[in-house]
Amino acid sequence: MKEIFIKQRFEVPFRYNVYFKRDLFEESNDFLRKLLESEGASRLAVVIDGGLAQAQPDLRSRIDRYFKGSFTAACIEVQGGEAVKNSWEGVEAVLKLVNEQHIDRHSYVIAIGGGAVLDMAGFAAAIAHRGVRHIRIPTTVLSQNDSGVGVKNGINYFGKKNFIGTFAPPNVVINDVTFLETLNDRDWRSGISEAIKVSLLKDPDFFEWIEENVHALNARNADVMEELIYRCAELHVEHISGQGDPFESGSSRPLDFGHWAAHKLEHVTDYTVRHGEAVAMGIALDVCYAGEIGMLSQALTDRIVRLISSLGFAVYHTDLGDENGMNPEIMHGLVEFQEHLGGVLTITLIEDVGKAVDVHEVDHDAYDRSIKKLKNRS
Amino acid sequence: MKEIFIKQRFEVPFRYNVYFKRDLFEESNDFLRKLLESEGASRLAVVIDGGLAQAQPDLRSRIDRYFKGSFTAACIEVQGGEAVKNSWEGVEAVLKLVNEQHIDRHSYVIAIGGGAVLDMAGFAAAIAHRGVRHIRIPTTVLSQNDSGVGVKNGINYFGKKNFIGTFAPPNVVINDVTFLETLNDRDWRSGISEAIKVSLLKDPDFFEWIEENVHALNARNADVMEELIYRCAELHVEHISGQGDPFESGSSRPLDFGHWAAHKLEHVTDYTVRHGEAVAMGIALDVCYAGEIGMLSQALTDRIVRLISSLGFAVYHTDLGDENGMNPEIMHGLVEFQEHLGGVLTITLIEDVGKAVDVHEVDHDAYDRSIKKLKNRS
Ligand SMILES: NC(=O)c1ccc[n+]([C@@H]2O[C@H](COP(=O)([O-])OP(=O)(O)OC[C@H]3O[C@@H](n4cnc5c(N)ncnc54)[C@H](O)[C@@H]3O)[C@@H](O)[C@H]2O)c1
Ligand SMILES: NC(=O)c1ccc[n+]([C@@H]2O[C@H](COP(=O)([O-])OP(=O)(O)OC[C@H]3O[C@@H](n4cnc5c(N)ncnc54)[C@H](O)[C@@H]3O)[C@@H](O)[C@H]2O)c1
Ligand SMILES: [Zn+2]
Ligand SMILES: [Zn+2]
Numbered sequence: 015m016k017e018i019f020i021k022q023r024f025e026v027p028f029r030y031n032v033y034f035k036r037d038l039f040e041e042s043n044d045f046l047r048k049l050l051e052s053e054g055a056s057r058l059a060v061v062i063d064g065g066l067a068q069a070q071p072d073l074r075s076r077i078d079r080y081f082k083g084s085f086t087a088a089c090i091e092v093q094g095g096e097a098v099k100n101s102w103e104g105v106e107a108v109l110k111l112v113n114e115q116h117i118d119r120h121s122y123v124i125a126i127g128g129g130a131v132l133d134m135a136g137f138a139a140a141i142a143h144r145g146v147r148h149i150r151i152p153t154t155v156l157s158q159n160d161s162g163v164g165v166k167n168g169i170n171y172f173g174k175k176n177f178i179g180t181f182a183p184p185n186v187v188i189n190d191v192t193f194l195e196t197l198n199d200r201d202w203r204s205g206i207s208e209a210i211k212v213s214l215l216k217d218p219d220f221f222e223w224i225e226e227n228v229h230a231l232n233a234r235n236a237d238v239m240e241e242l243i244y245r246c247a248e249l250h251v252e253h254i255s256g257q258g259d260p261f262e263s264g265s266s267r268p269l270d271f272g273h274w275a276a277h278k279l280e281h282v283t284d285y286t287v288r289h290g291e292a293v294a295m296g297i298a299l300d301v302c303y304a305g306e307i308g309m310l311s312q313a314l315t316d317r318i319v320r321l322i323s324s325l326g327f328a329v330y331h332t333d334l335g336d337e338n339g340m341n342p343e344i345m346h347g348l349v350e351f352q353e354h355l356g357g358v359l360t361i362t363l364i365e366d367v368g369k370a371v372d373v374h375e376v377d378h379d380a381y382d383r384s385i386k387k388l389k390n391r392s
Numbered sequence: 393m394k395e396i397f398i399k400q401r402f403e404v405p406f407r408y409n410v411y412f413k414r415d416l417f418e419e420s421n422d423f424l425r426k427l428l429e430s431e432g433a434s435r436l437a438v439v440i441d442g443g444l445a446q447a448q449p450d451l452r453s454r455i456d457r458y459f460k461g462s463f464t465a466a467c468i469e470v471q472g473g474e475a476v477k478n479s480w481e482g483v484e485a486v487l488k489l490v491n492e493q494h495i496d497r498h499s500y501v502i503a504i505g506g507g508a509v510l511d512m513a514g515f516a517a518a519i520a521h522r523g524v525r526h527i528r529i530p531t532t533v534l535s536q537n538d539s540g541v542g543v544k545n546g547i548n549y550f551g552k553k554n555f556i557g558t559f560a561p562p563n564v565v566i567n568d569v570t571f572l573e574t575l576n577d578r579d580w581r582s583g584i585s586e587a588i589k590v591s592l593l594k595d596p597d598f599f600e601w602i603e604e605n606v607h608a609l610n611a612r613n614a615d616v617m618e619e620l621i622y623r624c625a626e627l628h629v630e631h632i633s634g635q636g637d638p639f640e641s642g643s644s645r646p647l648d649f650g651h652w653a654a655h656k657l658e659h660v661t662d663y664t665v666r667h668g669e670a671v672a673m674g675i676a677l678d679v680c681y682a683g684e685i686g687m688l689s690q691a692l693t694d695r696i697v698r699l700i701s702s703l704g705f706a707v708y709h710t711d712l713g714d715e716n717g718m719n720p721e722i723m724h725g726l727v728e729f730q731e732h733l734g735g736v737l738t739i740t741l742i743e744d745v746g747k748a749v750d751v752h753e754v755d756h757d758a759y760d761r762s763i764k765k766l767k768n769r770s
Contacts, residue, residue, distance in 0.1 A: 020541070024633035026403065026638060029401045031400070033397045109550070113550050141558060142556060144558055145558065145639075163398070183400065262522075
């Protein structure tokens, strides 16, 4: 039977909508109930972020009341924040709920919380019965405009960030800006850096819009934040489907602009620096670097770094390096990034707002100089 | 922002080939080395079925020799058979190997063994780094003609079969019939029932071919077995892509012909009855039932049951029921099957060889009579 083989080729379609609603669990708001009814759902497994539940003590009972009479809903609370991704416990709790609630492939796991809880619960939902239906209700800026609208999930393992996980699009995402009221200032601000990131990569108008709305964002204006989230989520969603590689089988990852240093900084600081904060510094660094190597004009470099600062972000952290240049551990992030992508280093820079460029080698001296400049600015 | 939402729609293409090769790890056979080289692979994590390793004591050193000088290959052995799916241990061992070997998304996890080891290792490979490249080398009849060429993986959890897993096509499958020499007679025979199954559903010529080759199969003729595996694998592969629902989001599962009772029987007998053996009985039962309700002619019913018996399969097990009819626990399998599919009972029967029919309700008396008939035949 030499040279004979069976060929398998097929395509799997994925579809989901990201809705923007307010006061989702008000009894009078039947959006979610109707949506579930129209899909023939009967049993629900609801996973609530413990940090959110603490900040909004009436949420749990509001949710119970909301579903009562319409669906058999069982709720659990899990620890909020990165801790829930650092052990198997959270996944086990969601799997147990799926088992006890007899969630079949036509019932729903609904996860409500920040990016960490959504990543963990999304992973559990993706592996239970090889994938049960899943609704994400993100409750932080970062999860509403970035992590919650994408196709990835995961937890940490062997002390490594997102070591296990899957690509598994949700069935539905619902962004409710009213959840954000109880965020502390750091979490309110943090996700804005992802909006700056996509605006720099893809949308000069959006970049200018952010500049114009610095004051409103700093004043925690919900309408303005909702608009920012909408545009940022939309650009992310379009990016995922528009590149022809939604499950990232290739090695170019333009949305990781500013992220190679950010990932490393989060790690080095033991995740005391939040993802969005690290991304803000990572963008500042790569923008400075693009300026240093003459790819980006000095005026634009300054303008971008100024915007980041004006939103209250730090653009420098001692763990990034000092007057002697970049912290070698951070620099090593480039090697790891390269390994992760399978051998070819590809980092994304910009040569103008809206004009991304992939580069495959870097000038370490220019990075050292960039660190020094950012240190001096701060 | 009422009624505004962001729509996400994309398709993900999946492609893999199922090769038929012999003496895969002979040093002179450079098929696999060339294939890996052409994909730019450097590091390999090789997972070997412990039962296979015991039956073929020189395999491990042959594999080491085969890759030596060309690739950095690290091998581990895991327990063979269902036991490896009953704990997290096997998955943990593969994840650890992936971590220590720095397997990135462009290196390979190669799993060599029966369906159980492939299901476990395939699951680990699918969740490590959200999916690393994966080659399956099935070494049982069932895994070469059915489980190993498909898109599913998984392990058992909470005592439930395949409770966690994913849909994750491999990158390559390689069937080497020479592995089958060391199978015991039960495992040699077991997978043949899946070939009978697909022939009944889809291919009358193949059904007749199996009838004509009973003697050769019973005499363990490798050429004939390779031909059976090829055609059976081909029908499975075509089925997966041909139905427009490779990841089984719908509720019709025609390839599960004979499987509702089989799954239940495996469970009730604590997996002492092998999957293929249970499937043989499940097919006999559903064929008899189709005869009882007048869907299938008596002549054909007899002919099919005779074929199954002539291959050495039992067509009846005391746990299926007795002169009083079907064991209620088995009958409950219908309810569970329905639950699993999300509410609508759909079982597949045949009205002729090659003519599958979905039915949505069953006549319990006719099942009782079928059990009695099968008991009397045996
Ligand atoms: N899947 C992806 O594509 C992707 C992309 C980027 C980031 N991420 C992940 O997202 C995680 C970070 O997410 P995050 O920034 O949302 O932080 P987070 O999930 O860690 O939440 C931050 C804190 O806010 C609390 N919280 C959540 N909602 C609240 C609310 N409405 N009011 C008050 N407190 C609330 C949480 O309990 C937590 O303590 C990281 O694990 C990161 O790896 C995933
Ligand atoms: N993923 C799917 O789509 C799918 C479909 C059907 C079945 N399955 C799964 O497949 C598993 C059954 O697979 P199986 O029938 O291959 O049995 P198995 O994997 O349990 O193997 C049977 C025994 O044979 C040993 N063995 C393997 N290769 C050998 C060889 N060449 N020589 C000697 N011994 C060898 C094993 O160690 C084991 O002890 C079940 O867990 C079932 O759930 C999966
Ligand atoms: Zn990010
Ligand atoms: Zn089967």
